[in-house]
Amino acid sequence: MSRDDKGTISVRLVNEALLAFTSAALPAEQLLHQLGLVSVDLTDTDARIDVADFSKLWRRLARHFDDEFFGMNARRMRAGSFAFVCRAAMAQQTLDGALRVALDFFGLTFEGFRGELSRSESLAEITLSETSNVPPLRAFSYFTFWMLLHGLACWLVGRRIPLLAVELRCDEPDYTDDYRVMFSRNLRFARPTTRIIFAAEVLDLPVRRSEQELHSFLAHAPSNILVKYRDTTSLASRIKAQLREVPAEQWPTSEALAQTLCVSGSTLRRRLADAGQTYQAIKDQVRQEMATLWLADASITYAEIAERLGFADVSSFYKAFRKWSGTNPGQYRSLILRADEPIASRFP
Incomplete structure (x- = not known):
């Protein structure tokens, strides 16, 4: 995703959203016209549309087809379902209770998969138990x-909850850039199960919404x-992209970085502060991103990382990893590598 793509979505995801509703008799362009939406060149894979669009x-798809899940499940997620689950979840005292209520609701709504929340020491995971012997969903459905x-x-809880890893049963699609911005750079495909992993401490946060x-x-x-609950700070994204290109020991000082961005050191610090960021943060x-990727590879030792x-x-x-993620590298590695074990709880 380029640095100018704040607040936009790839047209590839528009095609994904329309896929279940289109046919030879109702091509995507005609459907968009029926819905009263601005025409988009769906063949231009590099094009992007505004998030508001x-x-x-x-x-409009949800109202027209009475389905808030883009027609991707045998049971429709009828219009108004998301509002209902929001209201039920916000009545809980903590995020733990709210997520369990939401997962129960989605379990009743969808056919073929059910989300299960569990804790493992300082980590939490939500795993989708899916019907046995059924091919995985497409990536867009999971995301x-x-x-x-x-x-x-x-x-x-009024804050972004960082995801340490997102794993999916399906193969990696051709396009993942937006998914990495929305969720985590640590996306893993063709895995035994579909799940997200995050720090368990957030489950105890209070729910206070009116x-x-x-x-x-x-x-x-x-x-x-x-938009709100993802990292869309253009300057921070540009800096991260630069840091990922070189080994950590070669990362520039803040003054050297400012020069590459054609600004003064004080201007860089001020612009980062305005975005609620620091260069150290x-x-x-970026270090956490790299660490979580390497910890998923048992052949890389802690000393090497x-x-x-x-x-x-x-x-x-x-010490640094615990500060970043709320857990230690050993606990994270144990949980991420445990995915290869058989799943005890599945639908019949």
Whole structure:
């Protein structure tokens, strides 16, 4: 995703959203016209549309077909379902209770998969138990489900909940850039199960939302989910992209970085502060991204990871990882590698 794509969605995801509703008799362009939406060149895979337009598409498809899940399940998620689950979840005291209520609701709504929340020491995971011997859903289906659930969770506690990993049963699609911005750079495909992993400490956060806040949230959904609760800071994204290109020990100082961005050091610090960021925080975010990727590879030792990230020793890496993620590298590696074990609970 380019640095100018804040607040936009790839036209490839528009095609994904329309896929279940189109046919030879009703091509995508005709459907868009029927819905009263601005014509989009769906053949231009590099094109992007404003998030507000994608949100409008979502709402009009939901009303027209009485389905808030883009026709991707045998059971429709009838219009008004998301509002209902939001209201039920916000009545809970903590995010833990809210997520369990939401997962119960979605379990009754959809056929073929059910989400299960569990804790493992300082980590939490939500795993989708799917019907045995059924091919995996397409990536867009999984990500749409996670967007609804994760977006709701972020809104309930009023902060972004970082996802340490997102794993999916399906193969990697041709396009993943927007998904990596919306959810996590640590996306893993063709996995035994579909799940998200995050710090368990957020489950204890209180839910304090009013009916008035709910009305505002729903009035702007899903565009507020797509934009507000993701990393869309253009400057931070540009800096992260630069840091990912070189080893950690070669990362520039803030003054050297400012020169590459053609601004003064003080201007860089001010612009980052205006966005609620610091250069150190951005470096830590990139280090965490890299650490979570390497921890999923059992052949890479903790000492090697610490060295790659520029830490003096393994102990310093352990302390930093716990500060970033709320867990230690050993617990995370244990949970991420456990995915290869058989799933005990599946639908018959």
